[in-house]
Amino acid sequence: MGDPRPEDHPDPGLIExxxxxxxxxxxxxxxxxxxxxxAAKIGFWTLRGFVLLITALVVYSFVVSLRGH
Amino acid sequence: xxxxxxxxxxxxxxxxxxxxxxxxxxxxxxxRSRILAARRDGRRxxxxxxxxxxxxxxxxxxxxxxxxxxxxxxxxxxxxGFFLPFIAVxxxxxxxxxxxxxxxxxxxxxxxxxxxxxxxxxxxGWLSTGDLVVVNLVTLxxxxxxxxxxxxxxxxxxxxxxxxxxxxxxLSACGSRYSRWERVGMSLALFNLVFLVVAVMAHPAPGAVxxxxxxxxxxxxxxxxxxxxxxASNVGAAVTPWMLFFQQSASVDKGLTxxxxxxxxxxxxVGTILAVIAGCAALVATTPLFTHHIDTSNIQGGAxxxxxxxxxxxxxxxxxxxxxxxxxxxxxxxxxxxxxxxxVGQVVGGAGHSFNRSLSExxxxxxxxxxxxxxxxxxxxxxxxxxxxxxxxxxxLAAVLMPPALVFLLVLVNDREIMGAQANSxxxxxxxxxxxxxxxVAGTAYAIVAFLGTFAxxxx
Numbered sequence: 001m002g003d004p005r006p007e008d009h010p011d012p013g014l015i016e017x018x019x020x021x022x023x024x025x026x027x028x029x030x031x032x033x034x035x036x037x038x039a040a041k042i043g044f045w046t047l048r049g050f051v052l053l054i055t056a057l058v059v060y061s062f063v064v065s066l067r068g069h
Numbered sequence: 070x071x072x073x074x075x076x077x078x079x080x081x082x083x084x085x086x087x088x089x090x091x092x093x094x095x096x097x098x099x100x101r102s103r104i105l106a107a108r109r110d111g112r113r114x115x116x117x118x119x120x121x122x123x124x125x126x127x128x129x130x131x132x133x134x135x136x137x138x139x140x141x142x143x144x145x146x147x148x149x150g151f152f153l154p155f156i157a158v159x160x161x162x163x164x165x166x167x168x169x170x171x172x173x174x175x176x177x178x179x180x181x182x183x184x185x186x187x188x189x190x191x192x193x194g195w196l197s198t199g200d201l202v203v204v205n206l207v208t209l210x211x212x213x214x215x216x217x218x219x220x221x222x223x224x225x226x227x228x229x230x231x232x233x234x235x236x237x238x239x240l241s242a243c244g245s246r247y248s249r250w251e252r253v254g255m256s257l258a259l260f261n262l263v264f265l266v267v268a269v270m271a272h273p274a275p276g277a278v279x280x281x282x283x284x285x286x287x288x289x290x291x292x293x294x295x296x297x298x299x300x301a302s303n304v305g306a307a308v309t310p311w312m313l314f315f316q317q318s319a320s321v322d323k324g325l326t327x328x329x330x331x332x333x334x335x336x337x338x339v340g341t342i343l344a345v346i347a348g349c350a351a352l353v354a355t356t357p358l359f360t361h362h363i364d365t366s367n368i369q370g371g372a373x374x375x376x377x378x379x380x381x382x383x384x385x386x387x388x389x390x391x392x393x394x395x396x397x398x399x400x401x402x403x404x405x406x407x408x409x410x411x412x413v414g415q416v417v418g419g420a421g422h423s424f425n426r427s428l429s430e431x432x433x434x435x436x437x438x439x440x441x442x443x444x445x446x447x448x449x450x451x452x453x454x455x456x457x458x459x460x461x462x463x464x465x466l467a468a469v470l471m472p473p474a475l476v477f478l479l480v481l482v483n484d485r486e487i488m489g490a491q492a493n494s495x496x497x498x499x500x501x502x503x504x505x506x507x508x509x510v511a512g513t514a515y516a517i518v519a520f521l522g523t524f525a526x527x528x529x
Contacts, residue, residue: 017101018094019178019326025089027178027321031487034188040480044189047473048196054469054513057520058462064523065458 092245096425097324100248104329120332121339122251123319126404127167127312128160128340129258129347133208133401134215134394135463137264137351139302141374144352146295148359149277150287152303156348157282159307162504164341166475169482169493169501170313171333174320176491180422181317183415184481197477198412200470201310202441204463205409208311209445211463212405214456215398217449222375222391231446237399238406238442242435247322247424254403260396261347263389268350270386271357271378278353294518301515305468307348308508311408313474318411322423327491354390357381402442410438465519468512475505 020026036044107116143152170181177184182201186194213234220230241253280286289296316337325333358365358377365377375394379387407424414422414434421431428435448454479501485492493501 014098014102015090015094017105018098018324022094022097022178022324022326023089024091024093031177031179031184031187033190034484034486036189044193044473044476047476051470051473054516055466057516058465058469061516061519061523062458062462065461066455 092427092430093421093423093425096246096248097322101324104324108328117332117335120323120325120329121336122255122323123316123325124167124171124333124335124337125340125343126251126254126258126319126400127316128163128337128344129261130254130315130401130404131163131307131309131312132261132344132347132351132397133212133405134219134398135208135211135460136307136348137394137397138215138374139299139305139464140348140351141355142365143299143303144355145358145363145365145374145377146291146299147289148287148356149273149281149353151281151285151289152299153278153281153349153352154283154285155300155303156307156352157345159304160341160345160348162507163307163312163344164337165497165500165504166308166478167312167316167337167341168334169478169497170317171320171325171337172330172491173478173482173488174317175325175330175333176327176489177487178321180321180411180415181314181478181481182412184317184487185477186416188481188484188487189477193477194416197474198416200473201314201412202409204309204467204470205311205405206441206445207459207463207466208309208405209402209442210448210456211460212398212402213445213449214460215394216402218373219375219391219393219395219398222388228450231449234399234402235439235442235446238402239439241403242424242438245425245427245430247319250407250424251319251323254400257396257403258400259343261393261400262343262350263393263396264347264350264354267378267382267386267389267393268353270382270389271354272382273353273356294522297514297518301468301511301518302464304508304511305464305471305515308471308504309467310470310474311405313478314412315404315408318408318415318422322411322425330491351393354378354382354386406438406442409441410434413437462519465512465515468508469516471512472505472509475501475508479505 015023104116104119107119140152140156143156173181173184179187182194182198185197213231216234217227217230220233221227241250244250289299320333355365355374355378358374358381361381363377365374375387375391378390411422411434414420414431414437417433420433422434423431426434449456479493479498482488482493482501483498
């Protein structure tokens, strides 16, 4: 987190324009983690596996195109 | 809790937070004060103007070098017809997705990477950010290639072109103020419409343009594989992972709140309309190559299209096409670099991630913003680097990595713990799910066709 700029200490009215949870001190506090169901976890990992498989096809076609040039 | 004690609690919380005010808060508060004043005084036009930004930037940023070349290839290969309205439909899909990211940012005041990291855990946060960094680096290489070939049309050398591209990213962040960075980006982004001028110079028949838009005809001729490649390439040109990270983070950096969501939609819609106009114009601009039966199968660079168009639309039109490519690459560089910096800054605990912070206040954010552009530039300068192969695979990689990003977006925007009443409606979910399925199918088909094409190439 950056240091405040003391010379810029604002009038309170200016900061009133921001919502309380917009302030960096508030928004930098992490939100609580969401509890994922087993089905959601399986779904996410299945999608990740699928994407890796398709990415492997892309990498293969990229490597083949390198040989062609 | 009574309204009085609740008000006292908020005031106490605000006082406590004010003790830890940062320069980022102060700069954002100054920008917000103008918005609040315009809203209070009923100056609607000023309010719309002040709240334009992330939506326009993300949509015109997506009309980048490779995207414009995809549209140009569609026009040169198939002429007016199916792909003209198809571009509008892909951007309509992009609007639906981007509206969700804007809403997430305005409600949670957190970036996309930050939300994945906090709500789903470190593994998914780092995987999402890792995907983004890889695809963004590849995309930035293609943007610099577009700038290089555009400048090459005017005789500017590669090192100078690369230096200009990286310097644009570095200079745009000077001033440590989001609003300044945003307005610099928007000024540059409007030059995307230079393709409209080139399209007019191509003298298309207005009736044929209107007929194509209304009837989706004539349908493309040729092989199914070639059609599928162009189709998926156009999908990849309109919906990419960096857009999600960028617009949500930029909406947070701008200071959007729940009250601004309607204007955020207007911002995204204006960006969508401008992007459709520019994208369709790039397609129309190259249709003379189709009507004159010019073989464009060997045109694989932007300067190639500009050179091929020169005898058909004149030197000024060709020069404008090359200028448009330079602009498309430059504006996309700003957005893609920024989205990387936002994402990395958000998942590295304690690091600042805002253009309202100076280099000394957020060194990681600024280092990533400029550093990834510089690395892309250095790769372009490597003698013999496989730039053509990288260019041809950039949209493909973006399309393939898009489904996980869309799924996380849909889950987040339906998370009532963080979104409350702003969570997705059933019809937003229906449209969002259909788009996710379509992008997944198009990306997968694109990858499989490219994979099978390697065997055909080997056989021949």
